[in-house]
Amino acid sequence: MNHIGNWAMGACTLILGICGLFVAARAGHGVGYYGGLGFFLFAVFFVFLLIKVSFDGAEEEERH
Numbered sequence: 001m002n003h004i005g006n007w008a009m010g011a012c013t014l015i016l017g018i019c020g021l022f023v024a025a026r027a028g029h030g031v032g033y034y035g036g037l038g039f040f041l042f043a044v045f046f047v048f049l050l051i052k053v054s055f056d057g058a059e060e061e062e063r064h
Contacts, residue, residue, distance in 0.1 A: 003054040010050040017043025 017040045024036030 003057055006050045006054045010047045013043045013046050013050075017047075 020036040020039035020043065022036070024033045024040070027033040027036060
């Protein structure tokens with residue numbers, strides 16, 4: 001479990017992504033709305049990337 005930093009960064013990013021949804025909900029329309037949704041989508045893809053990197057790294061460690 002050497003990739004605990006990736007998991008911690010993923011959790012923080014997920015919290016910020018949810019905050020982006022709250023920003024989009026409060027804005028209603030315009031830059032705040034699209035910015036909040038865009039940040040949420042970025043956060044989701046980034047969390048999935050961190051999960052992939054963590055599992056790929058664990059598989060690589062098992063081989064050696």
